Amino acid sequence: MQATEARAPAAAREMFYSEALGDALRLEMARDERVIVIGEDIAEHGGAFQVTAGLLERFGPTRIRQTPISEIGIVGAAVGAALTGLRPVVELMYVDFAGLAMDQIVNQAAQNRFMFGGQARVPMVLRTQGGSGRGNAAQHSKSLEAWFAHVAGLKVVMPSTPGDAKGLLTAAIRDDNPVIFLEHKLLYRTKGPVPEGEHLVPLGKADVKRAGRDLVIVTWSREVLFALEAAERLARDEIEAEVVDARTLVPLDKETILASVRKTHRVLVLHEAVKRGGYGAEIAAMIAEEAFDDLDAPPRRLAGLETPIPYAQHLERSVVPQVDDIVRAAKELVA
Amino acid sequence: MDRKTARDVYRVMRRIRGFEERSATLFGENKIWGTIHSYAGEEAIAAGVCANLRDDDWITSTHRGHGHCIAKGADLGKMFAELLGRETGYCRGRGGSMHIADTSKGNLGANGIVGGGIPIATGAALTAKQLGTDQVAVSFFGDGAANQGTFHESLNLAAIWKLPAVYVCENNQYAESLPVKRAFAVDDIAVRAAGYGMPGLRIDGRDVRAVYDAAREAIARARAGNGPTLLVADSYRHEGHYYGDPRKYQSKDEIEGWRKRFDPLTDARAWIVDEGIASAADLDAIDREVAEEIDRAVAWADAGPLASPIALPGDVYAGD
DSSP states (O other): OHHHHHHOOSSEEEEEHHHHHHHHHHHHHHHOTTEEEEETTOSTTOOTTSTTTTHHHHHHHHHEEEOOSOHHHHHHHHHHHHHTTOEEEEEESOGGGHHHHHIIIIIIITTHHHHTTTOOOOOOEEEEEEOOSSSOOGGGOOOOHHHHHTSTTOEEEOOOSHHHHHHHHHHHHHSSSOEEEEEETTTTTOEEEEESSOOOOOTTOOEEEEOOSSEEEEEOTHHHHHHHHHHHHHHHTTOOEEEEEOOEEETTOHHHHHHHHHHHSOEEEEEEEESTTOHHHHHHHHHHHHHGGGOSSOOEEEEEOSSOOOSSHHHHHHHSOOHHHHHHHHHHHHO | OOHHHHHHHHHHHHHHHHHHHHHHHHHHTTOSOSOOOOOTTOHHHHHHHHTTOOTTSEEEOOSSOHHHHHHTTOOHHHHHHHHTTBTTSTTTTSSOGGGOOBGGGTBOOOOSSTTTHHHHHHHHHHHHHHHTOOOOEEEEEETTGGGSHHHHHHHHHHHHTTOSEEEEEEEOSEETTEEGGGTOSSSOGGGHHHHHTSOEEEEETTOHHHHHHHHHHHHHHHHTTOOOEEEEEEOOOSSOSSTTOOOTTSOHHHHHHHHHHOOHHHHHHHHHHHTTSSOHHHHHHHHHHHHHHHHHHHHHHHHSOBOOOOOTTTTTSTTO
């Protein structure tokens, strides 16, 4: 987060990631009465991760529309509302529940514009959170970005910092397409500077979170924090790692990634999600196709093991990349 | 139903039947790619419901969606053009039969997923409620969809939020090949409405007057802010699930018997003439006009350019 801090404008305030998201919702709801929030436990309770805390008091129960536990009903209603003039923001409590709503996400929201020959727009945001690290075990801890990134018609956003969370959520709400906005459960209580007032981070722009010359680590979401920590340790051994936060997986900012690859000639693609069929494979393949001659070593992936997320704390940590793993992989890559 | 409405719904039903018959011909001539599902036999439902809707009311439809589309005011030429894969089709050849939408008339689309449109109509009704308009959303779906989770979740949401929605279950006796008796432990699907706290009404889907009257009341109730209704219209699908369906799950006797017993167009002709609303000659004239309209529509569609190549990302993403 160092680089973000250095660039933050004067009118920034330290905020939790969860507060930054709530700030974006509050500002967009005040700006546009068509924006509504719909989901489970979002009213008096303030959301399972407190992102919507305070919004019920400000906007009332029709715009902070709390629902029964009906995932496909909620997402489908958001699709219908988006098709007819609202700009709904769905809160899906865990990304693992997306399976219950997948038809409406994939067959309806993502494809309506295309299937109808351009007659429709589906300006909706599906906010949800994933990731391990809290002992929630296999049905509440997955990282499923690759599922959504595979579907034509969806945009996929994964912010790592409070500032990016606010700016990207604002951009997602103003986007005329269905945006899958994937938060990480262990980022909600991280703090960072967040610009006050309107703050937009455009979709499709990666961010160089740390500059370096020896290798580039391309990553997103919570692993950005791990990568930055690993980079500090690598620097003690005079290895300077650049860290690129992809921020948006669809559309992907190829230019920023390729520029870092051309500068460092070595790339480690890092994510928490299972390696097999993960989005890192897409990025590694893209780099191999477009910058093969700039590489001094094959692109390397470091990602989750091919297993459901286990419960016990030491087991949970053993299946997703930790800082030690990143340091080790980076050293092997530059050796 | 007043006299003008009676003649109007007769014409709508004739247009639907004519569209399906011509589509079958075109399909037999290999001019239609993929698959199509005929609405023949169920015309009274779409016609009777949509006669109570305004252009700015919304519907969601099904894979068997031609009838809803026509009843909501679609242009037959643009529909045929879509089936023929033309740029001039409603979906510019991207969607085909199972995805025709006409948002200019509030048709939010046919749907290839059984039960897929039910929550979408619910969301449209939410828009009306949220923005304080008096628009209504109607979801058409089949008996098969009534066993999907979307049916349950959507009816419950609409009931607790008192949304201006009307759910129209078209019981055409088969979910693909499965007869309703093997898919429901109740005889009357409409009893399910009580479980959601909304009125449920079983109606004769062959009789356009019965459909019209029930829909008028349900739509007025929704428009007045009094919440959703479930209508279940008993009907019969004249053709198979799709053109070319070998229909091994039905006997010939059943098909021929039901077709004769259950033809909303024959029925409508009978009572319209009996009640002196129009003469047989008047109705013959409507039939001829519709036949000519279909000839013109097919000729127009056939003259249209083939669908343009897929343009990325603009065909898939708005604003790019």
